[in-house]
Amino acid sequence: MLLWRWRRNLLKRRSDVAEARIGVAAVAMLLLIVPAVGMAMTDVGERSALDQAQGLHRTVAHLVEDAPATPSRFSGSADDHVRATVQWTTPDGSPKTGEALVAAGTKAGSPTTVWLDDAGRLRPTPPTAAQARSQGAALGAAAGAGVCVLVVGGWWIVRGCPHAGRGRRGSGRRAAP
Incomplete structure:
Protein backbone atom coordinates (compact mmCIF):
# COMPACT_ATOMS: atom_id res chain seq x y z
CA MET A 1 0.00 0.00 0.00
CA LEU A 2 2.93 2.33 0.70
CA LEU A 3 4.17 2.28 -2.90
CA TRP A 4 0.79 2.43 -4.64
CA ARG A 5 1.70 5.64 -6.42
CA TRP A 6 4.58 3.92 -8.22
CA ARG A 7 2.66 0.89 -9.56
CA ARG A 8 0.77 0.77 -12.83
CA ASN A 9 -2.84 1.53 -12.22
CA LEU A 10 -5.59 2.83 -14.45
CA LEU A 11 -6.85 5.08 -11.67
CA LYS A 12 -3.46 6.67 -11.00
CA ARG A 13 -3.35 10.36 -11.91
CA ARG A 14 -0.36 12.43 -12.97
CA SER A 15 -0.81 14.44 -9.80
CA ASP A 16 -0.33 11.23 -7.76
CA VAL A 17 3.02 10.61 -9.47
CA ALA A 18 4.05 14.24 -9.01
CA GLU A 19 3.08 14.14 -5.34
CA ALA A 20 5.12 10.97 -4.83
CA ARG A 21 8.16 12.50 -6.52
CA ILE A 22 7.86 15.66 -4.46
CA GLY A 23 7.68 13.50 -1.31
CA VAL A 24 10.84 11.62 -2.31
CA ALA A 25 12.60 14.93 -3.01
CA ALA A 26 11.52 16.29 0.38
CA VAL A 27 12.80 13.20 2.20
CA ALA A 28 16.10 13.38 0.31
CA MET A 29 16.48 17.04 1.24
CA LEU A 30 15.72 16.25 4.88
CA LEU A 31 18.31 13.46 4.92
CA LEU A 32 21.05 15.34 3.06
CA ILE A 33 20.65 19.08 3.48
CA VAL A 34 19.54 19.31 7.11
CA PRO A 35 22.63 17.56 8.54
CA ALA A 36 24.93 19.54 6.24
CA VAL A 37 23.40 22.87 7.26
CA GLY A 38 23.45 21.85 10.93
CA MET A 39 27.13 20.87 10.85
CA ALA A 40 28.13 23.98 8.90
CA MET A 41 26.30 26.29 11.30
CA THR A 42 27.75 24.45 14.30
CA ASP A 43 31.24 25.16 12.98
CA VAL A 44 30.39 28.80 12.22
CA GLY A 45 28.86 29.33 15.67
CA GLU A 46 31.81 27.76 17.46
CA ARG A 47 34.37 29.79 15.50
CA SER A 48 32.38 32.97 16.08
CA ALA A 49 32.28 32.37 19.83
CA LEU A 50 36.02 31.66 19.94
CA ASP A 51 36.75 34.77 17.85
CA GLN A 52 35.28 36.89 20.65
CA ALA A 53 38.52 36.33 22.56
CA GLN A 54 40.66 37.76 19.75
CA PRO A 127 33.50 32.04 26.25
CA THR A 128 35.55 28.98 27.09
CA ALA A 129 36.07 26.23 24.51
CA ALA A 130 33.23 24.20 26.05
CA GLN A 131 30.90 27.21 25.98
CA ALA A 132 31.85 27.87 22.36
CA ARG A 133 31.04 24.25 21.46
CA SER A 134 27.69 24.56 23.22
CA GLN A 135 26.86 27.80 21.43
CA GLY A 136 27.84 26.25 18.10
CA ALA A 137 25.74 23.15 18.76
CA ALA A 138 22.72 25.27 19.68
CA LEU A 139 23.12 27.36 16.52
CA GLY A 140 23.52 24.22 14.38
CA ALA A 141 20.43 22.60 15.91
CA ALA A 142 18.38 25.76 15.36
CA ALA A 143 19.55 26.04 11.74
CA GLY A 144 18.76 22.37 11.09
CA ALA A 145 15.31 22.76 12.63
CA GLY A 146 14.71 25.84 10.51
CA VAL A 147 15.61 23.96 7.33
CA CYS A 148 13.28 21.13 8.40
CA VAL A 149 10.44 23.60 8.81
CA LEU A 150 11.14 25.10 5.40
CA VAL A 151 11.32 21.74 3.62
CA VAL A 152 8.22 20.30 5.28
CA GLY A 153 6.35 23.58 4.83
CA GLY A 154 7.31 23.71 1.16
CA TRP A 155 6.24 20.09 0.70
CA TRP A 156 2.93 20.83 2.39
CA ILE A 157 2.30 23.89 0.22
CA VAL A 158 3.23 22.06 -3.01
CA ARG A 159 0.90 19.20 -2.08
CA GLY A 160 -1.89 21.75 -2.08
CA CYS A 161 -2.46 22.41 1.61
CA PRO A 162 -4.87 19.47 2.10
CA HIS A 163 -6.41 20.86 5.29
CA ALA A 164 -6.86 24.42 4.06
CA GLY A 165 -10.11 23.69 2.21
CA ARG A 166 -11.98 21.87 4.99
CA GLY A 167 -15.09 23.52 6.15
CA ARG A 168 -15.83 25.46 2.97
CA ARG A 169 -18.20 22.90 1.52
CA GLY A 170 -20.07 22.39 4.73
CA SER A 171 -20.16 19.47 7.07
CA GLY A 172 -21.99 17.13 4.69
CA ARG A 173 -25.22 17.28 6.66
CA ARG A 174 -28.43 18.40 5.14
CA ALA A 175 -30.31 21.29 6.60
CA ALA A 176 -33.42 20.40 8.55
CA PRO A 177 -36.69 21.10 6.63
Whole structure:
Protein backbone atom coordinates (compact mmCIF):
# COMPACT_ATOMS: atom_id res chain seq x y z
CA MET A 1 0.00 0.00 0.00
CA LEU A 2 2.93 2.33 0.70
CA LEU A 3 4.17 2.28 -2.90
CA TRP A 4 0.79 2.43 -4.64
CA ARG A 5 1.70 5.64 -6.42
CA TRP A 6 4.58 3.92 -8.22
CA ARG A 7 2.66 0.89 -9.56
CA ARG A 8 0.77 0.77 -12.83
CA ASN A 9 -2.84 1.53 -12.22
CA LEU A 10 -5.59 2.83 -14.45
CA LEU A 11 -6.85 5.08 -11.67
CA LYS A 12 -3.46 6.67 -11.00
CA ARG A 13 -3.35 10.36 -11.91
CA ARG A 14 -0.36 12.43 -12.97
CA SER A 15 -0.81 14.44 -9.80
CA ASP A 16 -0.33 11.23 -7.76
CA VAL A 17 3.02 10.61 -9.47
CA ALA A 18 4.05 14.24 -9.01
CA GLU A 19 3.08 14.14 -5.34
CA ALA A 20 5.12 10.97 -4.83
CA ARG A 21 8.16 12.50 -6.52
CA ILE A 22 7.86 15.66 -4.46
CA GLY A 23 7.68 13.50 -1.31
CA VAL A 24 10.84 11.62 -2.31
CA ALA A 25 12.60 14.93 -3.01
CA ALA A 26 11.52 16.29 0.38
CA VAL A 27 12.80 13.20 2.20
CA ALA A 28 16.10 13.38 0.31
CA MET A 29 16.48 17.04 1.24
CA LEU A 30 15.72 16.25 4.88
CA LEU A 31 18.31 13.46 4.92
CA LEU A 32 21.05 15.34 3.06
CA ILE A 33 20.65 19.08 3.48
CA VAL A 34 19.54 19.31 7.11
CA PRO A 35 22.63 17.56 8.54
CA ALA A 36 24.93 19.54 6.24
CA VAL A 37 23.40 22.87 7.26
CA GLY A 38 23.45 21.85 10.93
CA MET A 39 27.13 20.87 10.85
CA ALA A 40 28.13 23.98 8.90
CA MET A 41 26.30 26.29 11.30
CA THR A 42 27.75 24.45 14.30
CA ASP A 43 31.24 25.16 12.98
CA VAL A 44 30.39 28.80 12.22
CA GLY A 45 28.86 29.33 15.67
CA GLU A 46 31.81 27.76 17.46
CA ARG A 47 34.37 29.79 15.50
CA SER A 48 32.38 32.97 16.08
CA ALA A 49 32.28 32.37 19.83
CA LEU A 50 36.02 31.66 19.94
CA ASP A 51 36.75 34.77 17.85
CA GLN A 52 35.28 36.89 20.65
CA ALA A 53 38.52 36.33 22.56
CA GLN A 54 40.66 37.76 19.75
CA GLY A 55 42.30 41.02 20.79
CA LEU A 56 41.37 40.62 24.46
CA HIS A 57 43.84 40.24 27.26
CA ARG A 58 43.37 39.39 30.89
CA THR A 59 44.49 41.68 33.68
CA VAL A 60 44.02 41.99 37.42
CA ALA A 61 41.76 44.70 38.82
CA HIS A 62 40.92 45.54 42.42
CA LEU A 63 37.49 46.26 43.85
CA VAL A 64 36.98 49.90 44.79
CA GLU A 65 34.02 49.13 47.07
CA ASP A 66 32.47 46.06 48.68
CA ALA A 67 30.36 44.02 46.26
CA PRO A 68 26.73 43.39 47.27
CA ALA A 69 26.29 40.14 49.19
CA THR A 70 23.40 38.91 47.06
CA PRO A 71 22.87 39.35 43.35
CA SER A 72 19.99 41.51 42.21
CA ARG A 73 17.25 39.89 40.16
CA PHE A 74 17.96 42.46 37.47
CA SER A 75 21.77 42.18 37.40
CA GLY A 76 21.74 40.25 34.12
CA SER A 77 23.88 37.49 35.60
CA ALA A 78 22.53 33.98 36.08
CA ASP A 79 25.08 32.94 38.72
CA ASP A 80 26.35 34.47 41.98
CA HIS A 81 28.13 37.40 40.32
CA VAL A 82 27.23 41.06 40.75
CA ARG A 83 28.34 44.30 39.12
CA ALA A 84 30.85 46.28 41.13
CA THR A 85 33.32 49.11 40.53
CA VAL A 86 36.88 47.95 39.88
CA GLN A 87 40.14 49.75 39.18
CA TRP A 88 43.07 48.56 37.07
CA THR A 89 46.26 50.01 35.67
CA THR A 90 46.77 50.33 31.92
CA PRO A 91 50.10 49.37 30.29
CA ASP A 92 51.08 53.06 30.21
CA GLY A 93 50.62 53.25 34.01
CA SER A 94 47.40 55.27 34.21
CA PRO A 95 44.63 54.05 36.49
CA LYS A 96 41.21 53.25 35.01
CA THR A 97 37.89 52.57 36.70
CA GLY A 98 34.84 50.69 35.45
CA GLU A 99 32.16 48.16 36.34
CA ALA A 100 32.77 44.44 36.06
CA LEU A 101 31.12 41.22 37.22
CA VAL A 102 32.64 39.95 40.46
CA ALA A 103 31.68 37.29 42.99
CA ALA A 104 28.91 38.42 45.34
CA GLY A 105 30.15 39.51 48.75
CA THR A 106 33.72 40.27 47.65
CA LYS A 107 35.40 42.89 49.85
CA ALA A 108 36.96 46.17 48.68
CA GLY A 109 40.60 45.83 47.64
CA SER A 110 40.21 42.19 46.58
CA PRO A 111 41.78 41.25 43.24
CA THR A 112 39.61 40.04 40.39
CA THR A 113 40.30 39.15 36.77
CA VAL A 114 38.92 41.41 34.05
CA TRP A 115 39.23 41.32 30.27
CA LEU A 116 40.37 44.38 28.30
CA ASP A 117 40.43 45.12 24.59
CA ASP A 118 43.39 46.74 22.82
CA ALA A 119 42.06 50.20 23.75
CA GLY A 120 42.03 49.31 27.46
CA ARG A 121 38.21 49.12 27.78
CA LEU A 122 36.48 46.48 29.87
CA ARG A 123 34.91 43.63 27.90
CA PRO A 124 32.81 40.65 28.95
CA THR A 125 34.63 37.42 29.71
CA PRO A 126 35.08 35.50 26.44
CA PRO A 127 33.50 32.04 26.25
CA THR A 128 35.55 28.98 27.09
CA ALA A 129 36.07 26.23 24.51
CA ALA A 130 33.23 24.20 26.05
CA GLN A 131 30.90 27.21 25.98
CA ALA A 132 31.85 27.87 22.36
CA ARG A 133 31.04 24.25 21.46
CA SER A 134 27.69 24.56 23.22
CA GLN A 135 26.86 27.80 21.43
CA GLY A 136 27.84 26.25 18.10
CA ALA A 137 25.74 23.15 18.76
CA ALA A 138 22.72 25.27 19.68
CA LEU A 139 23.12 27.36 16.52
CA GLY A 140 23.52 24.22 14.38
CA ALA A 141 20.43 22.60 15.91
CA ALA A 142 18.38 25.76 15.36
CA ALA A 143 19.55 26.04 11.74
CA GLY A 144 18.76 22.37 11.09
CA ALA A 145 15.31 22.76 12.63
CA GLY A 146 14.71 25.84 10.51
CA VAL A 147 15.61 23.96 7.33
CA CYS A 148 13.28 21.13 8.40
CA VAL A 149 10.44 23.60 8.81
CA LEU A 150 11.14 25.10 5.40
CA VAL A 151 11.32 21.74 3.62
CA VAL A 152 8.22 20.30 5.28
CA GLY A 153 6.35 23.58 4.83
CA GLY A 154 7.31 23.71 1.16
CA TRP A 155 6.24 20.09 0.70
CA TRP A 156 2.93 20.83 2.39
CA ILE A 157 2.30 23.89 0.22
CA VAL A 158 3.23 22.06 -3.01
CA ARG A 159 0.90 19.20 -2.08
CA GLY A 160 -1.89 21.75 -2.08
CA CYS A 161 -2.46 22.41 1.61
CA PRO A 162 -4.87 19.47 2.10
CA HIS A 163 -6.41 20.86 5.29
CA ALA A 164 -6.86 24.42 4.06
CA GLY A 165 -10.11 23.69 2.21
CA ARG A 166 -11.98 21.87 4.99
CA GLY A 167 -15.09 23.52 6.15
CA ARG A 168 -15.83 25.46 2.97
CA ARG A 169 -18.20 22.90 1.52
CA GLY A 170 -20.07 22.39 4.73
CA SER A 171 -20.16 19.47 7.07
CA GLY A 172 -21.99 17.13 4.69
CA ARG A 173 -25.22 17.28 6.66
CA ARG A 174 -28.43 18.40 5.14
CA ALA A 175 -30.31 21.29 6.60
CA ALA A 176 -33.42 20.40 8.55
CA PRO A 177 -36.69 21.10 6.63
